[in-house]
Amino acid sequence: MSKKFCQSCAMPMDKDEMFGTNTDGSKNQEYCTYCYQKGKFTNPSCTMEEMLAIGLKGIDESTDMSKPMKFMIKKSYPAQLKKMKRWSS
Numbered sequence: 001m002s003k004k005f006c007q008s009c010a011m012p013m014d015k016d017e018m019f020g021t022n023t024d025g026s027k028n029q030e031y032c033t034y035c036y037q038k039g040k041f042t043n044p045s046c047t048m049e050e051m052l053a054i055g056l057k058g059i060d061e062s063t064d065m066s067k068p069m070k071f072m073i074k075k076s077y078p079a080q081l082k083k084m085k086r087w088s089s
Helices: 048-061 067-083
Strands: 020-021 027-032
Touching: 048 067
Parallel strands: none
Antiparallel strands: 020 027
16 A cells, blocks of 8 residues: 555645545545545645645654654655645646
8 A cells, every 4th residue: 555645734644543534524535634624624725835834843843753854854845745736736
């Protein structure tokens, strides 16, 4: 199985509880629970720049990564975010 990434914030989704939900309560396969619930974006007016700031803060606050890993992810995050479905159009 290939790793899935939220198509809004680019967060890896590797656990069932990380997936957002559709209007019928089923798991959404494209967006995480932080970005998408009950068939809608949790912050529909969020801009890509705002999402970038949220993501960078999340990387900084993560306790699951070493400093070198955080540095590498933060450096590539803006380019990765631009490729996500929500922002690529």
